[in-house]
Amino acid sequence: IMPDIASRFGIEWKAAGQSEDEREFLSDAMVGFGLCLIGIFLTLAWIFSSWTRPMVVMAIIPFGFIGTIYGHMAWDVPLSMFTVVGMIGMTGIIINDSIVLISTVDEYARERGLVPAIIDATADRLRPVMLTTLTTVLGLAPLLFEKSSQAQFLKPTVITLVYGLGFGLVLVLLLVPALLAMQQDFGRQLQALRRSVRLIGRRGVGIALAMGVVALAMAGLFAATLGAVIWNGALPEMLGLGVGSMVEAFGLFVAGSAALAVLAYVLGIVAFGLRRRVR
Template identity: 45%
Template sequence: RAAFDGRIAQIYQDGRDEVEVRVQLPQDQRERLSTLSRITIRVPDGRFVPLTQVMNLDHRQGFQALRHAEGRLAVEVTSGLNTRVSTTDQILTSLEAEALPDIASRYNVRYSFEGRAADQRETLGDMQTGLVIGLALMYVVLAWVFASWSLPLIVMAIIPFALVGALLGHWLMGLQLTILSLFGLFGLSGIVVNNAIILVAFYNQQRKKGLDITDALNEAAVQRVRAVMLTSLTTIGGLLPLLFETSLQAQFLIPMATSIAFGLGLSTLLVLLVVPALLSWLEQFREWRARRHGEMAEPIGAPE
């Protein structure tokens, strides 16, 4: 070992630097395996004999470094990805279902997906918690503004349709669902409710003025359609240049822009149909409940 790694013969101070003097074989000899066969070692009787007389040398491929994970030897396997052939999720799913369980049972080893896969798992876990908290806060704010427990549900009912539009946009654009796509879905959830709020708030005002259900719904859809379309089209128009940008830097943001643009586009078309239908059903339910209890149905914006 001293012949190849060297042995420290002296350490001296050179200004602020500490210099080690190491004695070892010349570099050209250290780089040849044949040097091992010429090395001599001392045997118990004091003689020096060649290394090949006391041991058999065998050549095989080894590891450059031994890595440990949680106190156990570990091997890190990395690879590149050709996105034209497959995706990360498809490869990980295939390995999880076929190759890795067989290797683990045959050689008694454990495996785990680390690197980007581990970061993605952690991010998805945090996003699930954030999604629950975000939706809960959204519901609380809407319930406080409308003074109703049911109207926030109608406003938030447009969110699933926006998610469908975002997924449809990824399919049309030939994009894979990425972490940035999910970030776009988060932002989309807060954007699409604006159109529903406009309709519900205007409908609520018309009902308080004394209009019946059908007239109030018609007024809300007719009077607010321009505001709904303008707010959505301006947002989508601002994202269009990014959707068709070809630079490398833009490729990371295109999935997020796709989620927002297509999700907002589909939800804008459906909000004028879904929200009035849900409001009509809610009014019918309130009237049925009032008749059942022998009471007068109050306006939909009244506290419940």
């Protein structure tokens, strides 16, 4: 509203007081939150001796934010600077559950396969993970129903912790095991690709070139769909789809990426068949 009034009547305005203080706090808090995530990632990378395993551990954090947003919507409480404080605390707590589960999976995987280790570790760590979360959630829950004016300042933080941890508890037991299995499958595919390139020898240059062309095509597709909407707020006119929204751009990007993947797969099959005929 204020920018519209300023442009219409030629006046200047500036947010001050509590609004200015909140903006400065949120700016500093976001920087601190980013540094916190970087520190957590580097610490986990050092502990697990891996650059990819910390990503699995930290993948649960965005889903905790979903619980936070739902909690604020359910209690009709606006997001504030106290919400950010709760999010920083929730991040450290919710990661502990992932670390406990993944450490147990790694311990069991030394004696058995990964999938049996995931199943046994999830079953064995169910009680500790639930107790860790429930003690925090149930301890803070009474503050949700406190009506005093002093408690209202803490309510956004409490909602963030209670709903973020409660929602994250379920996802830790479901999402993290699935991500561990996906990580193993992706690692196997990557190792197979590396072995195939080494075995092919000189012809591996052609495979690398083909993969580079596909990657460039996907990058161009991203720039023409999602990138155009992010930068210009609309899809390019040459697509003939009008203005377009972010959802439409994402749909086009996914469909185009799938088409490129199928095309690359078909061309690979054809090339492999022709090579066998030549032999």
